[in-house]
Amino acid sequence: xxxxxxxxxxxxxxxxxxxxxxxxxxxxxxxxxxxxxxxxxxxxxxxxxxxxxxxxxxxxxxxxxxxxxxxxxxxxxxxxxxxxxxxxxxxxxxxxxxxxxxxxxxxxxxxxxxxxxxxxxxxxxxxxxxxxxxxxxxxxxxxxxxxxxxxxxxxxxxxxxxxxxxxxxxxxxxxxxxxxxxxxxxxxxxxxxxxxxxxxxxxxxxxxxxxxxxxxxxxxxxxxxxxxxxxxxxxxxxxxxxxx
Ligand SMILES: NC(=O)c1ccc[n+]([C@@H]2O[C@H](COP(=O)([O-])OP(=O)(O)OC[C@H]3O[C@@H](n4cnc5c(N)ncnc54)[C@H](OP(=O)(O)O)[C@@H]3O)[C@@H](O)[C@H]2O)c1
Numbered sequence: 001x002x003x004x005x006x007x008x009x010x011x012x013x014x015x016x017x018x019x020x021x022x023x024x025x026x027x028x029x030x031x032x033x034x035x036x037x038x039x040x041x042x043x044x045x046x047x048x049x050x051x052x053x054x055x056x057x058x059x060x061x062x063x064x065x066x067x068x069x070x071x072x073x074x075x076x077x078x079x080x081x082x083x084x085x086x087x088x089x090x091x092x093x094x095x096x097x098x099x100x101x102x103x104x105x106x107x108x109x110x111x112x113x114x115x116x117x118x119x120x121x122x123x124x125x126x127x128x129x130x131x132x133x134x135x136x137x138x139x140x141x142x143x144x145x146x147x148x149x150x151x152x153x154x155x156x157x158x159x160x161x162x163x164x165x166x167x168x169x170x171x172x173x174x175x176x177x178x179x180x181x182x183x184x185x186x187x188x189x190x191x192x193x194x195x196x197x198x199x200x201x202x203x204x205x206x207x208x209x210x211x212x213x214x215x216x217x218x219x220x221x222x223x224x225x226x227x228x229x230x231x232x233x234x235x236x237x238x239x240x241x242x243x244x
Contacts, residue, residue: 007076007129009069010034011059011118012086013052014041016187017137020204021083026052028208033072035059036086059086059114062121069121078129081211082122085137087111088189089152104151111155115162123175132175135211136163140183140223143230144241167216176214180207183221184244195244196221
């Protein structure tokens with residue numbers, strides 16, 4: 001009997017961790033649908049990975065996400081994995097003189113609101129799919145905030161909380177929710193930063209394994225030890241993470 005091809009949707013598949021997940025899922029025989037805001041960064045994906053389909057979508061806009069979901073479900077009546085990955089970090093200094101001119105909630109929109117729009121748009125089809133999993137990309141900063149990125153850290157902490165509640169709400173429907181909390185990962189978004197970086201491929205592989213096995217959390221690299229270290233020396237560890 002021919003195996004039924006599994007279907008994944010990945011937000012932010014044109015770069016970094018999202019791109020590594022698209023590549024891995026494609027290599028493992030999944031049908032993959034992905035998006036980003038910039039169509040030029042998406043256009044070579046179907047050639048590089050035949051069968052992968054990409055369309056522009058801005059996860060901060062509910063209507064844009066719904067249009068993307070409608071496009072996907074026209075050809076994919078079931079979805080087995082929803083990856084909420086799109087996001088990014090803006091450094092914000094609340095002591096800066098130009099504070100009033102900054103878009104202070106941009107990181108809440110793209111990291112938190114974006115994930116809410118993305119996940120909720122696919123829930124109707126996830127409910128009738130089996131297996132059905134959600135992978136939410138937050139950050140190690142969800143557990144301990146970075147001083148240079150207060151709003152991003154708060155946005156990821158909100159995703160951490162959201163992941164826990166969704167996990168409980170969706171468990172009776174047979175939908176698992178896995179949160180990925182990466183440390184510094186070698187992607188274009190952080191090319192300007194120094195420090196030990198995990199490869200995006202390594203993080204994607206660990207994340208996919210975790211999501212498919214129904215793990216609650218995937219904490220690659222040093223983030224693996226963070227909850228334990230926060231219990232034994234919370235102030236020292238918070239100070240250390242704050243400076244990164
Ligand atoms: N790299 C790290 O060290 C690190 C560490 C912890 C957590 N993370 C998290 O991992 C995720 C991926 O980060 P990355 O480092 O792989 O970043 P990246 O290389 O900049 O890739 C981000 C992807 O998301 C898309 N995107 C951004 N905003 C979007 C929006 N509003 N709507 C739709 N797509 C959007 C981008 O495409 P467009 O720009 O064309 O929209 C791109 O495809 C993020 O949630 C990030 O917070 C990263």
